[in-house]
Amino acid sequence: MEAKMNKFFGSVSDFFTGTDHIPWCDRDVIGGCEREVAEAEKGSSDELISQCIMRLSWALVHSRQPEDVQRGIAMLEASISGTKSPLQLREQLYLLAVGYYRSGDYTKSRDLVERCLRIAPDWRQALTLKKTIEDRITKDGIIGIGIAATALGLLAGGLAAALSRKK
Secondary structure (H helix, E strand, O other): OHHHHHHHHHHHHHHHHOOOOOOOEOHHHHHHHHHHHHHHOOOOOHHHHHHHHHHHHHHHHOEOOHHHHHHHHHHHHHHHOOOOOHHHHHHHHHHHHHHHHHOOOHHHHHHHHHHHHHHOOOOHHHHHHHHHHHHHHHHHHHHHHHHHHHHHHHHHHHHHHHHHHHO
């Protein structure tokens, strides 16, 4: 019983705090990835450069800094058109979905993760991200309804008070 109560209160807490299970990335990791890309561009193969750029993109979209996330999105969008491998396209779509989720564009994020799932329907990471996005959309909708209901209640209370003063 206690475990069920803890799970319930944990889910309520998660609802109000907005936590998700997508990892974060620190600035020092991003800096390391940037150095890795710079080194690879000095004469490495295109495949190695591409791998380094994917690691940097991953780090950027998982950053806590909005400007890093936007930079990661831009890098992924620029590279996605030249992708021939379905596996690499799946990865790029997933990372784009994470980036748009982090930037608050949940509709675009959901569309991208659905494209990703058309390539790999059983991919657990994408399924988890899709659920996280849908939970966030639901939460934002409930909060929006609550705000609207509160505003309507205040308006109705104000009208009732004004009418009662007239009498």
